[in-house]
Amino acid sequence: MREQRLKIREFLAQDGIHLAPSCADAFGAAVIERLGFEAVHLSGHAVHKSLCLPDAGLASASEFESRILSIVDAVSLPLIVDGETGFGGIRNIRRTMRLLERAGASAIHFEDQFT
Secondary structure, three states, X not given: OHHHHHHHHHHHHOOOOOOOOEEOOHHHHHHHHHOOXXXXXXXXXXXXXXXXOOOOOOOOXXXXXXXXXXXXXXXXXXXXXXXXXXXXXXXXXXXXXHHHHHHOOOEEEOOOOOO
16 A cells, blocks of 8 residues: 555656546456556546446445455555545545545545535
8 A cells, every 4th residue: 555655656746647547446447557557546426326326425435445445455556536525524524534545545636515
């Protein structure tokens, strides 16, 4: 996991545009790695669609945690994770960040749709 965090720093330090295709699961991440990309993105939209849910914040933090754990086991690429809106809003960001980081996220981004 530490190696993946170092890779994300190297990846982001490079000049130019950075490509990190999105996936919903470990299989998609493995395909992305096999195609030669240097990072992978876990998409909230893709996770919701793979669960047959509308992309309306219905997937739980634990469902994302599970996806992260399986992706990190499947590939050696750094993993950028969609942290949705923090799974509980602005007050829950810190807890969500720690959960996703412990699961293996190399980087996390959050949406600004807080209410």
